[in-house]
Amino acid sequence: MSDVAVLGLGMHPWGKFPDKNLNSICRVAVEAALADADVKWNEVGAVAAASSRFSGGKGWGLNGNDIVEDMGSTGLPVYNLSAGCAAGANAFNVGHMMVASGAHDVVLVVGGEKMPKGFIQTSGLDDETDPEYLRQRCVGLPGPGFWALLTRQRMEEYGTSHEDLAAVAVKAHTVGTHNENARFRQLFSLEDVLNSNMVSDPLRLYEICPVSDGAAAVVLCSAEYARKKTTKPIWAASSAVATARFDDGLPRGLGCVPSPGRTHHSEARISVGKALDAAGVGPKDLDFVELQDNTVYYELAFPEEWGMCEPGESESLLHAGETLPTGRMPINPSGGFLCFGEATTAQGLFQICEVGWQLRGEAGERQVPDARIGMAQSIGLGGNGTAAVLKR
Amino acid sequence: MADATPAAANLFVETAEGPRLLGSRCATCQAPYFPSSAACHNPDCNHSDTQPVHFGPHGKLWSVTVQGYPPPPPVVAADPYRPYAVGLVDLEADGIRVIGRLLVEDPDSVTPGGPVELVLAPLGQDAEGRDVVSWQFKLG
Numbered sequence: 001m002s003d004v005a006v007l008g009l010g011m012h013p014w015g016k017f018p019d020k021n022l023n024s025i026c027r028v029a030v031e032a033a034l035a036d037a038d039v040k041w042n043e044v045g046a047v048a049a050a051s052s053r054f055s056g057g058k059g060w061g062l063n064g065n066d067i068v069e070d071m072g073s074t075g076l077p078v079y080n081l082s083a084g085c086a087a088g089a090n091a092f093n094v095g096h097m098m099v100a101s102g103a104h105d106v107v108l109v110v111g112g113e114k115m116p117k118g119f120i121q122t123s124g125l126d127d128e129t130d131p132e133y134l135r136q137r138c139v140g141l142p143g144p145g146f147w148a149l150l151t152r153q154r155m156e157e158y159g160t161s162h163e164d165l166a167a168v169a170v171k172a173h174t175v176g177t178h179n180e181n182a183r184f185r186q187l188f189s190l191e192d193v194l195n196s197n198m199v200s201d202p203l204r205l206y207e208i209c210p211v212s213d214g215a216a217a218v219v220l221c222s223a224e225y226a227r228k229k230t231t232k233p234i235w236a237a238s239s240a241v242a243t244a245r246f247d248d249g250l251p252r253g254l255g256c257v258p259s260p261g262r263t264h265h266s267e268a269r270i271s272v273g274k275a276l277d278a279a280g281v282g283p284k285d286l287d288f289v290e291l292q293d294n295t296v297y298y299e300l301a302f303p304e305e306w307g308m309c310e311p312g313e314s315e316s317l318l319h320a321g322e323t324l325p326t327g328r329m330p331i332n333p334s335g336g337f338l339c340f341g342e343a344t345t346a347q348g349l350f351q352i353c354e355v356g357w358q359l360r361g362e363a364g365e366r367q368v369p370d371a372r373i374g375m376a377q378s379i380g381l382g383g384n385g386t387a388a389v390l391k392r
Numbered sequence: 393m394a395d396a397t398p399a400a401a402n403l404f405v406e407t408a409e410g411p412r413l414l415g416s417r418c419a420t421c422q423a424p425y426f427p428s429s430a431a432c433h434n435p436d437c438n439h440s441d442t443q444p445v446h447f448g449p450h451g452k453l454w455s456v457t458v459q460g461y462p463p464p465p466p467v468v469a470a471d472p473y474r475p476y477a478v479g480l481v482d483l484e485a486d487g488i489r490v491i492g493r494l495l496v497e498d499p500d501s502v503t504p505g506g507p508v509e510l511v512l513a514p515l516g517q518d519a520e521g522r523d524v525v526s527w528q529f530k531l532g
Contacts, residue, residue, distance in 0.1 A: 025441055133466065152457055152504065199461060248432070249489060251491050253427070257488060258487075
């Protein structure tokens with residue numbers, strides 16, 4: 001396997017853009033990534049794109065083909081990857097493999113999505129063979145309810161308080177206010193968060209992420225190609241994908257087998273473990289991480305599940321400021337999903353952009369000092385999990 | 393009483409001993425599945441041999457939430473909407489954790505850890521005015 005460089009990063013800010021079409025949003029991200037990499041469109045050897053559920057792609061998830069038709073039909077191969085909210089990161093994994101294998105020198109990875117208004121229904125089908133449909137039809141538990149069940153169990157087990165949960169959101173916005181690409185840049189007080197509407201008890205409106213529009217793009221290339229363009233490349237040291245095990249205790253459908261010990265997202269634990277191993281680093285070697293904070297719960301639970309800190313330690317690290325960019329264990333210096341909102345299939349790539357900018361030292365007031373190793377992590381419907389470790 | 397229709401087919405049954413969930417269990421490694429599964433999912437099991445079984449009725453509430461807003465279809469709920477509680481329930485004798493709505497008067501009063509029992513009860517009504525019945529759990 002050859003080394004893979006992250007040469008170009010581009011983003012269209014996250015927000016709600018009713019007057020813009022998806023192509024124009026994606027084009028901003030793609031042109032920015034190409035310009036950042038000093039790569040012309042006709043040098044791109046292949047496209048790996050996140051398949052959208054809600055926008056573009058001719059209704060077939062052919063979002064990479066939309067990009068090619070918009071940017072130029074040069075005959076290049078296109079891979080459209082679907083993995084729920086992990087689709088952008090899944091596309092990154094395929095792009096990484098295409099460069100690492102030597103199949104292509106330059107690959108564009110892209111994800112863009114325009115979301116419908118309000119709370120989305122997780123299942124897109126009326127089909128009794130789909131566990132997600134059955135969960136909605138027979139019980140009625142949208143995404144925030146699933147997160148709320150995990151949160152409530154953590155409160156029972158570790159004594160996590162409502163104030164602890166709210167403090168995660170306060171911290172996210174303290175950082176996100178410095179990110180020009182984030183949608184929600186206002187500062188919140190603890191009282192603001194605690195006074196926001198209860199959505200799925202114990203989670204309040206400001207403790208979960210809403211849906212947004214947005215797009216991000218990344219240019220990956222071989223080491224040889226990177227050396228022609230830059231003296232300080234960022235390296236994609238690893239990229240891993242996994243799916244959930246049957247016995248991790250989290251019922252994605254109606255039932256599951258609880259395994260002994262702590263219950264956790266096995267798809268996240270497995271993909272993170274593979275990515276760390278492949279990069280040759282341990283969880284405590286990471287200078288920072290961009291993790292999927294659909295809700296404040298994950299910012300507390302995931303670092304513990306991956307061995308970045310001890311079980312039950314996250315609340316004290318949070319209150320000590322250790323998860324801020326200047327702390328010992330910086331989490332989501334971008335502001336995370338809480339500040340961006342979720343353009344579902346594009347999320348994995350805004351994370352890669354943030355990790356890359358941090359490693360280059362280009363993150364301004366949210367910069368993690370001397371960041372050398374960072375990780376991006378996402379999960380998606382269907383038990384999809386991804387992780388990638390980037391180094392400078 | 394209004395006509396009744398199941399929320400979905402082949403998931404629960406009323407037996408002489410009371411309501412049960414329709415699942416399956418691998419005869420080789422004993423892993424339980426709900427809904428029933430055609431194949432064993434255990435990567436350490438070397439011979440998939442799933443057989444139909446009944447699960448329930450006694451369990452312990454592992455976690456709980458209250459659904460504060462009306463979810464979009466295909467969710468069925470009371471009209472006008474009233475927030476309902478949803479639990480994750482460990483059917484400990486069966487070795488399986490299942491999800492289900494809780495049949496309680498005051499959803500906000502429920503705390504994890506207590507015993508629950510399987511019941512069949514309406515979630516709400518469909519467009520034709522029929523009760524849509526699903527498995528739920530009552531406290532105790």
